[in-house]
Amino acid sequence: MAFPRVVGLDTDWTIWQNYLGMEYWGKGSGAAAASEDNIERVDRLVLKDKTNKDMWIKEFADIANIFNDILKNGAKIAIVSRNPNKEMCDRALSLFNANNPNDGDKESSMISLVTYDEIKDESKVEPWRRIHGWSGEDYSEFLMFDDEAAHNSVRIEVGVTFQLARDQKGLYWDLYQEGLNAWRRAKTIIMHNTPTAPKNRKLIGYSGLPQFWIDLIGKGEGIVEPKTPYRWGFAFYIADYIELAKYFCGWNGIWLNDTGDKVCEVWVRDYEAWQSINKIWIPENGGGLIQMNNIHWSYEETGRNQEDRDKIIEGWGVYTPYVLFSRHHWMNGMPVPEPQRWSEMVVYTQVQRALFDVVPLTDDQVKANTASNPRPYPFNHQIKEWNITVPDVTSQEFAARGETDYF
Template structure:
């Protein structure tokens, strides 16, 4: 039997139904009821409209009833996870939309009566999932969320919930549901390696310069999201293969944030054999259709969409999520490498980070006494670590006269 999440969360507007159900627009016509939800009427099995303004309507997407049935049939709990500002209106709409209940002789129920976690509140969806985590007692790796807005992939970045975007206002349809389940299963395979109390074959593979609160987040298995700091390959844990670069970035952090004292940290994988099996890709610094993220100047939605688009392009290289990304990085002023030489960086996203990685902060004395400054030069690990290198990356290496890769 295939694995299933313990909780599947669905957004409302543009995910369960087409259009926006909003108190800003509904119930504004003549004779409108004072309670916004009482202005909703049913047109047919799929469509609801505003009693006072027939131009205001929502329509349930065709596959939703079958998807709800499948979620329940496979033992998962259904959550509604929405930032819609009127919970009462959404709940009323969900009383009109129906699905069969596999746990009660396939009888037809209003969808609202099949919901275990009714999280409709205008808050960060990370907070929605924190509450579901608390109520259910399940790890974040057991959760899957479908949502039309890319900005809400913050649930994957911050706490490791698998996120699947219902993009282009097409809503949630069956093939996309299966795509989300497969993404969750791949992530679940990674998280099964999470053995922080009993690491095996543990290895030091690099260094990072991290502020104290980032070190704390990584220790809790949470991801780094800092809109004031540039993250060109998305919000993630960035690792260098050379301790002097980690020292450089300790100072660099203070140019972007109120740094509480960055530390050079050793970066360890808990299980080297498991690490070798993780999907990895080496992307070109420029080209290949990849656009580097400009989170400092972009909106949350633009930032989120950039991350979703990157995943799709990299999937086209034959590397599905979750993956670890490698890239060369251009020289910057003051870097401890010869100008204009590029250096290698590793980018680890949250689901892999929380499954396999630990950091060990070093004192200044320990950094000074370090005798293993470059344990694994990343550009020499392509075969050893099974890193996929697409042709566009090899072409960039060649154009830069970089030949020392294997």
């Protein structure tokens, strides 16, 4: 089976239970000056502070087997942690062991099995940028496990598959397999086409975008932006009607003091591949889904909201990576009759970088498209054509609103 080229693991609450840090360790009588010198091994799984028995970490039970399996499948191991105590983490990894399949399954220190030792208090996107540069591998070849949802920024910004280790249970075998399956699903959508190469490239919508967003999409990247509202998560939002794209031009002028928004055509590079992508139409309200309030929430809260939404949608039979559709309530000045709702498409980074291109339009081109092709694919008329899953709760919302034009 396909396997990532690099698998990244966090330290605290992913590889081991508890937090390892100089703030608490090495504070007892007779402690060594170097914090890492206060760590000693109790048994195969437990390390403790030599001068304070209340300070300990315990390797989660499946970690050694996971190290072995990663290497057995020809992948490299990266430690990607924001723990500011690199020397302590490295010492702990030197005291924990795993069997090395590349050396006759000889028991070896975990630190000796690590290719990329990226322990630094910085955004976790940055280590993956370095690993991308050193390895020459695309971000689609990487998988990361972490206990903090905020770090799903690696998926949002550059497309690394991210698997959350929830509820301080650490990384265990079934969760490891879940992450591998998520990576394999994401890998199946990767397209290596230039914007002009495919014969079945299709214009499917419009978006009003600032230049920095246009540049990011061109590089295959996304953004975590705390100042602009993203109700269904950090993603690329698309309208099926050019007048709505015009309306949202200037949106960033309100939130980011950026008045340079452009109406853009949104193209899929391969229409056949697009039809096979997982898609879901969610209710605007209900179904247990909570709209993200990233302007007022912490990064961990926004990350958790996105992970929880994926879990709810998984319960409706749709797995990541997916494209999300929803109706959006009418807002003042919108170019649709009040109180009519309109359709939006939400494309997350892994699908965006695999399949999507944008083409900024000049004012004359906007006028021409407005006259000739203002609504290339009304989203609500593509449910069968695009294989969009519509859960019962969404159908019930359509019925309650008297919306019947869905097919």
